[in-house]
Amino acid sequence: MTFGRFWPAYVAEHRSRLNRRLHLMGTILYLALLATLILTHHWIWIWAVPVIAYGFAWAGHFLVEKNRPATFKHPWLSLIGDHKMAVLMLVGRMDAEMARLAIPPKP
Numbered sequence: 001m002t003f004g005r006f007w008p009a010y011v012a013e014h015r016s017r018l019n020r021r022l023h024l025m026g027t028i029l030y031l032a033l034l035a036t037l038i039l040t041h042h043w044i045w046i047w048a049v050p051v052i053a054y055g056f057a058w059a060g061h062f063l064v065e066k067n068r069p070a071t072f073k074h075p076w077l078s079l080i081g082d083h084k085m086a087v088l089m090l091v092g093r094m095d096a097e098m099a100r101l102a103i104p105p106k107p
Contacts, residue, residue: 013067014060
């Protein structure tokens, strides 16, 4: 599957603003931790990178969105999707992207 075909389905699984915000928090925190580990060489904390990244995202899916994370079927495409969604959220374009894809937000 290509990312171009995956992206609309990925966005449809992230209709809840809270779920998207949890993904953003997990993405920012795991990238910050990864950068810290690279700079400090405290590799003993490397286990926390996926725990933080997936912990926030999976909480958003299981507790908020009530669906199954795309990570289970398409881990690499999902990771790319997380980063694209994070960038779109940070620049204020995620709502427009959902409208472009005709995906209504979850109330």
